[in-house]
Amino acid sequence: MQSRPILWTFRRCPFAMRARLAIHASGVQVDLREILLRDKPAAFLATSPKGTVPVIDTGGRVIAESRDIMLWALNQHDPEDWLAMTQDGHDLIDHCDGPFKSALDHTKYAVRYPDLDLVTERDKALDFLRDLDARLRGSAYLFGPQARMADMAILPFVRQFAHIDMDWFAAQDMPDLARWLEDFKSSHRFAAVMRKYPPWQNGQDQVLFA
Incomplete structure (x- = not known):
């Protein structure tokens, strides 16, 4: 019988990253x-028939959506009040996971979408980023001086988009968004959740996290 929940993850996946961030904070x-x-x-495919990360096996329940894993962890313990945000925060996550993620994929993997115009798709993503930049004006985070769930659910995807073409991203005149992203990337928490581990193999000792 397992003693702790088992989190299957892939280091660079932004969905897995957001799950690890919430677990670390909790x-x-x-x-x-x-x-x-x-x-x-x-063993992973037996837990996640879709073959996607993250997925967590709590011993009595399997949770296969990153946002639900964040809520699972934070509802147990939320010492930094990540859940203390309005419905607007959840709406921003919805937009990130829907239209923004779609435009991000169409930009990052443009070769897979020959029928779509790269510039148009990139501009769709940019509209969301400009909205975030405006929200961050004069504020450390989206909802004030403290990070909330929305910040940490969205930042991994902003990072992924920025890394498509960092020179282009830096030239877009979004200073507050750029500062928000840089603060995240230079944080101790980001370093903690991005630590490299060898791929798991059957019989291998598990890595305790958080």
Whole structure:
């Protein structure tokens, strides 16, 4: 019988990143199993039939959506009040996971979408980023001086978009967004959740996280 929840993850996946961020902030202890998406172990596929990360096995429940994993962790312990935000915060996450993520994919993987115009798709993503930049004007985070769930659910995807073409991104005149992203990337928490682990293998000791 497992002693702790098991979190299957892939280091660079922004969905997995947001789950690890919330677990780290909550202090809830889980056993982390890093996988390679090109070589998914059978034990992982038995837990996640879709073959997607993150997924967590709590011992009595399997949670296969990153946002639900964030809520699972924070509803147990939320010492930094990440859940203390209005419905507007959840709406921003909805937009991130919907239209923005779609435009991000169409930009990052443009070769897969020959029928779509790269500039048009990039501009769709940029509209959301400019809205975030305006919200961050004069504020450390989206909803004031403290980070909330919305910040940490969205930042991994902003990072992914920025890294498509960092020179282009830096030239877009979004100073507050750029500062918000840089503060995130230079934070101790980001370093903690981005630590490299070897891919899990059957019989391998698990890595205790958070």
